[in-house]
Amino acid sequence: MATKCSIPAIDLQDFPNQLSKLISACEEWGCFRLFNHHEVLPLTLMSEMKAVVRSLFDLPAEIKRQNTDVITGSGYMGPKVNNPVYEALGFHDMSSLHDVDSFCSQLDASPDQRMNKYHFTPETVGSPGVRTHTDSGFLTIIQDDDVVGGLEVMNNSGEFIAVDPSPGTLFVNLGDMATVWSNGRFCNVKHRVQCKEAKIRFSIASFLSGPREVVEPPPELVDDEHPRVYVATTYEEYRKLRFSMKLQAGETLALLCPSSSDK
Numbered sequence: 001m002a003t004k005c006s007i008p009a010i011d012l013q014d015f016p017n018q019l020s021k022l023i024s025a026c027e028e029w030g031c032f033r034l035f036n037h038h039e040v041l042p043l044t045l046m047s048e049m050k051a052v053v054r055s056l057f058d059l060p061a062e063i064k065r066q067n068t069d070v071i072t073g074s075g076y077m078g079p080k081v082n083n084p085v086y087e088a089l090g091f092h093d094m095s096s097l098h099d100v101d102s103f104c105s106q107l108d109a110s111p112d113q114r115m116n117k118y119h120f121t122p123e124t125v126g127s128p129g130v131r132t133h134t135d136s137g138f139l140t141i142i143q144d145d146d147v148v149g150g151l152e153v154m155n156n157s158g159e160f161i162a163v164d165p166s167p168g169t170l171f172v173n174l175g176d177m178a179t180v181w182s183n184g185r186f187c188n189v190k191h192r193v194q195c196k197e198a199k200i201r202f203s204i205a206s207f208l209s210g211p212r213e214v215v216e217p218p219p220e221l222v223d224d225e226h227p228r229v230y231v232a233t234t235y236e237e238y239r240k241l242r243f244s245m246k247l248q249a250g251e252t253l254a255l256l257c258p259s260s261s262d263k
């Protein structure tokens with residue numbers, strides 16, 4: 001059962017005044033709610049995205065299966081025996097016109113990023129929609145369901161905190177690459193989705209995975225008091241390592257610690 005508590009809220013119209021609050025949120029929580037972003041992402045566009053996503057999931061299964069992987073886990077995922085409630089569509093690189101075009105031609109549709117549909121029923125109440133994990137990339141921006149909750153984040157005491165729906169805002173969480181880049185300073189927040197009520201739930205996630213080149217901390221985050229925590233890696237190397245380990249909650253980061261390779 002998740003504890004009731006509010007995650008940090010960041011006002012995009014109040015910069016640079018919010019900078020220290022943003023840094024604290026990244027260090028202590030690894031996530032925050034972003035609001036007043038409507039100059040860059042208007043409410044009408046957000047609701048249009050939701051409507052398009054709903055219509056894509058209504059496509060026949062044989063069409064949805066044409067949304068194939070570019071890298072492991074980037075394409076369509078249908079409900080499975082071990083998780084019958086979760087379904088996802090997606091594409092790999094939203095900055096790549098090729099990826100966007102091929103996604104659109106696969107589904108004969110307009111693009112978004114990773115779109116999740118949870119088929120919650122009375123039988124699945126209390127069960128997981130997505131199990132506890134960290135995201136492998138740098139950060140994830142989520143337009144969550146406006147009504148149906150279920151997203152939970154782990155605080156630094158190990159308790160799960162419910163992230164309640166907040167229409168018209170965005171939820172941002174940091175992943176493993178943010179922890180590597182910040183020399184261990186930023187938190188790769190553990191999170192999950194629980195089925196709370198028997199309703200269909202949608203969310204749209206945009207993943208900023210990391211640069212194609214090597215990820216390492218800027219010099220100002222490394223000194224005698226804060227020695228280098230992780231060896232340099234690229235996002236693709238790290239992602240392959242994480243997939244090969246079959247560990248989803250950030251445990252793979254320990255393999256990037258120089259002390260672990262000395263043993």
Ligand code: MG
Nearest residue numbers: 133134135191
């Ligand atoms: Mg996630």
